Amino acid sequence: MFYHLLYPLHTDFSGFNVFRYITFRSMGAAMTAFLILLLLGPWFIRLMKSCQIGQVVRDDGPATHLAKKGVPTMGGLLILSSITVTTLLWARLNNSLVWLVLFVTLFYGGIGSLDDIKKITKGNSTGLSARGKMLLQIAGAAVVGLFILIHPGFDGHLSLPFLKNLHPDLGVFYVVFAALVIVGASNAVNLTDGLDGLAAGPSIVTAGVYLIFSYLAGNIVLAEYLHLPYVAGSGELAVFCGAIFGACLGFLWFNAFPAQLFMGDVGSLALGGAFGTVAIIIKQEFLLVIVGGIFVMEALSVMMQVGYFKMTGGKRIFLMAPFHHHFEKKGWHETKVVIRFWIVAIILGLVAMATLKLR
Numbered sequence: 001m002f003y004h005l006l007y008p009l010h011t012d013f014s015g016f017n018v019f020r021y022i023t024f025r026s027m028g029a030a031m032t033a034f035l036i037l038l039l040l041g042p043w044f045i046r047l048m049k050s051c052q053i054g055q056v057v058r059d060d061g062p063a064t065h066l067a068k069k070g071v072p073t074m075g076g077l078l079i080l081s082s083i084t085v086t087t088l089l090w091a092r093l094n095n096s097l098v099w100l101v102l103f104v105t106l107f108y109g110g111i112g113s114l115d116d117i118k119k120i121t122k123g124n125s126t127g128l129s130a131r132g133k134m135l136l137q138i139a140g141a142a143v144v145g146l147f148i149l150i151h152p153g154f155d156g157h158l159s160l161p162f163l164k165n166l167h168p169d170l171g172v173f174y175v176v177f178a179a180l181v182i183v184g185a186s187n188a189v190n191l192t193d194g195l196d197g198l199a200a201g202p203s204i205v206t207a208g209v210y211l212i213f214s215y216l217a218g219n220i221v222l223a224e225y226l227h228l229p230y231v232a233g234s235g236e237l238a239v240f241c242g243a244i245f246g247a248c249l250g251f252l253w254f255n256a257f258p259a260q261l262f263m264g265d266v267g268s269l270a271l272g273g274a275f276g277t278v279a280i281i282i283k284q285e286f287l288l289v290i291v292g293g294i295f296v297m298e299a300l301s302v303m304m305q306v307g308y309f310k311m312t313g314g315k316r317i318f319l320m321a322p323f324h325h326h327f328e329k330k331g332w333h334e335t336k337v338v339i340r341f342w343i344v345a346i347i348l349g350l351v352a353m354a355t356l357k358l359r
Contacts, residue, residue: 002028003092022215026238029090030246036082037250045254045261048072055262056119071259074116076267079247080109083274086243095236100147101277102240107140108186108273112265127265134183137273141182144277145175153232159283161290161355164227181285182276188295189272191302191322196259198324198338200252202294202345203271204245209291209352210278211241216356217282226356229283237278244274257335291352294345298322 003019010017018024048054054070084102091098115127127133148154149172156174157167170177193199216222218235248271254261263271272295279288289296301323308317319329327337 001089001093003090004094022218022235022238025090026211026215026242029086029239029242030249032089033082033086033243033246034250035246036085037078037247038253040078040082041250041254041261044075044078045072048074048261053120056123068259068262071262073120073262074113074264074266075251075255075261076109076112076263076265076270078261079251079263079267080106080270082247082250083240083243086246087240090243091236091239095233097233097281098236098240100144101237101274101281104140104144104182104277105270105274107143108137109266109270111136111140112190112267112269115265115269137183137186137269138179140273141179141276142175144182144280145178148175148178148280157229157283158285159229160286161352162358177285178280181280181288182273184299185276185279185288185292185295186269186272188292188299189275190265190268192295192298192324193263193265193268194322195324195328195334195338196257197252197255198341199263199268199271200248200255201338201342202292203248203275204252205345205349206275206288206291206295207241207244207248209287209349210275210282210284211238211245212353213284213287214238214241214278214282217284228356231282234282237281240274241278244271257338287352287355290355291349293348294341298324301326 003025006016007019008016010020049072053072053074055068055073083105087098087102093099111128111133115133119127128136156170156172158170158174158177160166160168189199189203192202213228214237215235216226217228217231218233218238220230220232222228223230251261251263251267255263275288275292279285299322301318302321304317305321308315318326320326324337324341328334
């Protein structure tokens with residue numbers, strides 16, 4: 001909105017020319033989203049307390065988590081509101097890619113809110129059925145697949161980090177692949193959201209890295225120089241990623257140990273869906289495995305645990321899954337687990353950035 005309202009004035013006031021630049025608007029989006037969370041956070045926490053919308057704790061979880069019961073949850077509503085308002089303020093609204101990522105993010109947030117409400121209503125950690133949740137997630141991802149099919153600028157080629165000359169073409173099967181990436185990313189972030197600040201930290205790193213890659217993918221000169229797929233209009237997604245960066249940073253202010261607010265499934269499912277959609281649009285799907293390595297590790301730990309449990313008739317690989325609970329069971333304090341996971345996330349973010357030259 002700012003671009004459309006203020007940039008035309010640059011002919012009379014040269015200072016308004018800054019709204020032309022994606023870099024400026026991305027930073028503006030990050031700061032705006034952060035301030036929205038910081039200012040509205042206390043009010044939102046009071047609102048959730050007055051409505052008695054509190055965290056439901058797993059019966060089989062670590063004993064230390066019993067203290068989290070009743071802590072205000074569904075903070076993802078505040079995150080999504082901040083991201084949406086900020087993106088609408090700072091992004092170019094004539095860009096279809098911006099509307100696509102906003103739609104998927106809000107749709108997945110809607111799925112998460114239904115899941116959270118059902119958990120709170122029932123008073124246990126069982127929300128939507130796994131099948132029902134998966135069908136809704138696939139439906140949302142199908143919108144991205146349909147967009148890819150009808151958009152003339154997209155194709156089925158993959159971009160592989162470290163391999164600049166290898167671009168396998170999936171053809172029409174890319175639609176299925178896109179759905180797997182988006183649904184997988186959404187569930188992976190959701191599984192990571194189990195400790196104070198654990199999901200928010202890696203989300204900040206992931207948003208920051210994809211902000212840079214979105215900007216580069218939308219600049220034909222830089223994309224060609226760095227051997228990145230050029231996607232017209234994708235530079236505006238840097239503004240969207242900036243909004244996620246700022247919103248998650250602001251949310252972390254209240255979510256740091258001991259948490260005053262949890263994001264709930266409404267936040268974690270939406271963030272994962274957003275990351276997956278951005279990765280698909282800018283053709284950096286496999287980069288998500290690197291920069292989102294914490295999310296991948298958490299998801300794999302659950303799959304490995306469940307698979308091994310069924311194969312061996314009750315044996316376990318980890319003391320508890322997802323992976324972060326394994327370390328809690330080993331005696332690590334919650335903050336030690338979170339901070340060390342943050343450190344790994346930052347290192348993985350640097351590795352992801354290194355792929356720009358190691359191609």
